[in-house]
Amino acid sequence: xxxxxxxxxxxxxxxxxxxxxxxxxxxxxxxxxxxxxxxxxxxxxxxxxxxxxxxxxxxxxxxxxxxxxxxxxxxxxxxxxxxxxxxxxxxxxxxxxxxxxxxxxxxxxxxxxxxxxxxxxxxxxxxx
Amino acid sequence: xxxxxxxxxxxxxxxxxxxxxxxxxxxxxxxxxxxxxxxxxxxxxxxxxxxxxxxxxxxxxxxxxxxxxxxxxxxxxxxxxxxxxxxxxxxxxxxxxxxxxxxxxxxxxxxxxxxxxxxxxxxxxxxxxxxxxxxxxxxxxxxxxxxxxxxxxxxxxxxxxxxxxxxxxxxxxxxxxxxxxxxxxxxxxxxxxxxxxxxx
Numbered sequence: 001x002x003x004x005x006x007x008x009x010x011x012x013x014x015x016x017x018x019x020x021x022x023x024x025x026x027x028x029x030x031x032x033x034x035x036x037x038x039x040x041x042x043x044x045x046x047x048x049x050x051x052x053x054x055x056x057x058x059x060x061x062x063x064x065x066x067x068x069x070x071x072x073x074x075x076x077x078x079x080x081x082x083x084x085x086x087x088x089x090x091x092x093x094x095x096x097x098x099x100x101x102x103x104x105x106x107x108x109x110x111x112x113x114x115x116x117x118x119x120x121x122x123x124x125x126x127x128x
Numbered sequence: 129x130x131x132x133x134x135x136x137x138x139x140x141x142x143x144x145x146x147x148x149x150x151x152x153x154x155x156x157x158x159x160x161x162x163x164x165x166x167x168x169x170x171x172x173x174x175x176x177x178x179x180x181x182x183x184x185x186x187x188x189x190x191x192x193x194x195x196x197x198x199x200x201x202x203x204x205x206x207x208x209x210x211x212x213x214x215x216x217x218x219x220x221x222x223x224x225x226x227x228x229x230x231x232x233x234x235x236x237x238x239x240x241x242x243x244x245x246x247x248x249x250x251x252x253x254x255x256x257x258x259x260x261x262x263x264x265x266x267x268x269x270x271x272x273x274x275x276x277x278x279x280x281x282x283x284x285x286x287x288x289x290x291x292x293x294x295x296x297x298x299x300x301x302x303x304x305x306x307x308x309x310x311x312x313x314x315x316x317x318x319x320x321x322x323x324x325x326x327x328x
Contacts, residue, residue, distance in 0.1 A: 123227050
């Protein structure tokens with residue numbers, strides 16, 4: 001887990017937001033028991049984006065790219081807030097999987113320069 | 129009758145039903161990408177399997193079709209698939225905020241209950257401050273039982289299945305699991321056209 005920076009120290013560079021998001025997605029999906037990574041964006045925004053993407057696919061005949069952000073990285077109270085929403089495969093216990101997802105995120109952040117983290121939110125949205 | 133507020137991720141229940149009819153092809157990311165829709169679809173699939181099993185068992189029976197209980201269950205599936213409240217999961221880190229949604233828990237309760245033969249789960253409700261760690265919670269489940277079956281042992285099997293699912297997937301302080309058998313269902317006779325076609 002990340003600690004507060006020393007006074008005056010520059011914040012470590014966690015990489016570009018896109019890089020960090022992609023790395024976190026990979027880390028979360030690698031956790032045993034995670035079978036789906038849902039969009040962490042607000043529902044309305046995700047529905048609109050999904051409808052647009054589906055329409056584009058219908059018009060162009062080309063598979064749409066999955067551009068919705070599965071891992072939300074934002075700033076909160078001077079640190080990073082990471083939020084993910086997952087589906088869990090039923091043989092695995094949802095609490096154990098969510099804790100492992102949290103720990104996988106902290107491990108990944110450690111590799112990205114251990115930025116200040118104010119919150120890591122893991123929501124189990126479906127168990128199957 | 130459903131209204132727009134009953135939609136799941138912008139989809140009506142009829143649209144989800146049509147999607148199942150098409151065997152979920154072509155894949156629709158505006159449905160597949162939402163856990164609420166997935167929970168509802170899984171519940172509908174299990175109910176359809178039960179209906180098909182009943183048809184096979186009673187293919188020759190010519191009684192009046194009674195499917196109001198099916199419609200009632202479908203409405204509960206739709207309502208209960210919504211995310212609802214966040215149920216906390218503990219973690220020693222002060223920055224961790226882990227949770228399982230109420231909709232996900234209702235979904236596994238329904239799945240666990242549907243796994244008990246000759247019983248179909250109607251409504252699932254979590255009563256209590258589920259968002260507050262350690263607060264006492266009562267689980268209330270309504271179910272329908274196949275006519276002719278002995279209800280007390282079935283209810284006990286259901287209660288055990290629900291407790292098992294709850295203890296595996298939540299940290300809720302479950303004070304009680306109340307089960308009410310609301311109705312008995314009869315095997316559903318096939319519609320007339322089904323007689324001419326082969327079963328799935």
